[in-house]
Amino acid sequence: xxxxxxxxxxxxxxxxxxxxxxxxxxxxxxxxxxxxxxxxxxxxxxxxxxxxxxxxxxxxxxxxxxxxxxxxxxxxxxxx
Numbered sequence: 001x002x003x004x005x006x007x008x009x010x011x012x013x014x015x016x017x018x019x020x021x022x023x024x025x026x027x028x029x030x031x032x033x034x035x036x037x038x039x040x041x042x043x044x045x046x047x048x049x050x051x052x053x054x055x056x057x058x059x060x061x062x063x064x065x066x067x068x069x070x071x072x073x074x075x076x077x078x079x080x
Contacts, residue, residue, distance in 0.1 A: 008034070 010018070018033055027033035 018030055021027050021033055022030055027036070
């Protein structure tokens with residue numbers, strides 16, 4: 001996968017914490033640590049988007065639709 005170089009600015013406290021993780025060999029480099037942090041944040045954002053979309057649903061309407069589906073002829077349901 002092609003990678004692009006970017007420049008970022010971090011406050012000294014954050015940079016110190018990041019460098020400590022690199023020295024402890026938690027991450028092989030600053031770059032890798034930041035890359036993983038960004039990927040994790042993007043995954044959380046994508047997951048949060050699903051939650052926001054679900055939050056738009058009307059619970060009463062969704063329950064009525066579910067109840068309507070369940071009320072169908074029980075003979076159509078498979079036996080287990």
